[in-house]
Amino acid sequence: MGLLSLVVVLIAFIVVSVVLGFFYPILILNENQILYFYSTGSQIVGAFLGLTLAGYAFLINDLDRQSKDDDSLAEIVSRIKTKNYQLVFFLVFIGALSIVLSLFVIAAESTPERYQQIAIFLNLAGSISVVEIIAIFYFVLEMLEPKKIEKTSDQIKGTYLSSISRSQDSSAETTKDRFTEFMRLFNELEEQFQKYSRYTIKGKVGFTANAIDERRRMSARQGVRSLFSNGIIDESLYIRVNDLVGFRNSLVHGSDFSVSESTLEEARELVDIVRNIVAELRPKRQKW
Numbered sequence: 001m002g003l004l005s006l007v008v009v010l011i012a013f014i015v016v017s018v019v020l021g022f023f024y025p026i027l028i029l030n031e032n033q034i035l036y037f038y039s040t041g042s043q044i045v046g047a048f049l050g051l052t053l054a055g056y057a058f059l060i061n062d063l064d065r066q067s068k069d070d071d072s073l074a075e076i077v078s079r080i081k082t083k084n085y086q087l088v089f090f091l092v093f094i095g096a097l098s099i100v101l102s103l104f105v106i107a108a109e110s111t112p113e114r115y116q117q118i119a120i121f122l123n124l125a126g127s128i129s130v131v132e133i134i135a136i137f138y139f140v141l142e143m144l145e146p147k148k149i150e151k152t153s154d155q156i157k158g159t160y161l162s163s164i165s166r167s168q169d170s171s172a173e174t175t176k177d178r179f180t181e182f183m184r185l186f187n188e189l190e191e192q193f194q195k196y197s198r199y200t201i202k203g204k205v206g207f208t209a210n211a212i213d214e215r216r217r218m219s220a221r222q223g224v225r226s227l228f229s230n231g232i233i234d235e236s237l238y239i240r241v242n243d244l245v246g247f248r249n250s251l252v253h254g255s256d257f258s259v260s261e262s263t264l265e266e267a268r269e270l271v272d273i274v275r276n277i278v279a280e281l282r283p284k285r286q287k288w
Helices: 003-023 031-069 071-108 112-143 148-164 176-201 220-229 235-253 261-281
Strands: none
Touching: 003 112, 031 071, 031 112, 071 112, 071 148, 071 220, 071 235, 148 235, 176 220, 176 235, 176 261, 220 235, 235 261
16 A cells, blocks of 8 residues: 555544544543543554654664665665655654644543534544554554565666667566576676776876776766766766666566566667767777
């Protein structure tokens, strides 16, 4: 279930609970029960929310560590962090609203002449507290999902596949030969960027490599960004290579290893283009 679907379901639950609770109450609480229930409920919500935020901080640190160790995970980790942030924002908003309404109910309990108005807030605060606890459990399950990287990779792959594949491919099933050929082409693309980085770092051409450390390999994404920022390639080619890099990263970290023939053709064409560009940047007296 996506975040939007979850929000819609929970809001519908709140509305239905408030309406049914107002016209057909299941429980009628006395003053002491109201004070105890809503004071305890707000404390439980606050404790659950605090523990969830602490776990979220550990999750972010772990994702950042994985992304730092493997550059190809950067986009996948970014997508996971964005989704988690949206969930956390929803949890904090609902949790704060639940606590505020609970405190309001406790404070307003001393005015029995306004029972009908208070009854609406009684039902609303109780429903939102239940929704908050359900949302927290959902978020915890999302954090503990063992295959979140694979699932996110498959989602990202679908978005890149639509931009890379320029024609319908009737034989897009997974084949070992096709996957192997794609990885060979991508490795050749990265090798071209390594040649490019050696010249930029050594100052053989009139531009910089965007502070790429000579001790580190220049990734394909860093290489194409450097070519674009230095005006060597246009935006159209930058987008095409960047999409291919994103497709490769989602391919190797996902669970679906299918590669279409049109994607292979795109990879071959881009490798040829980048090879020619890098060859033009080669110092005349330098031998490879």
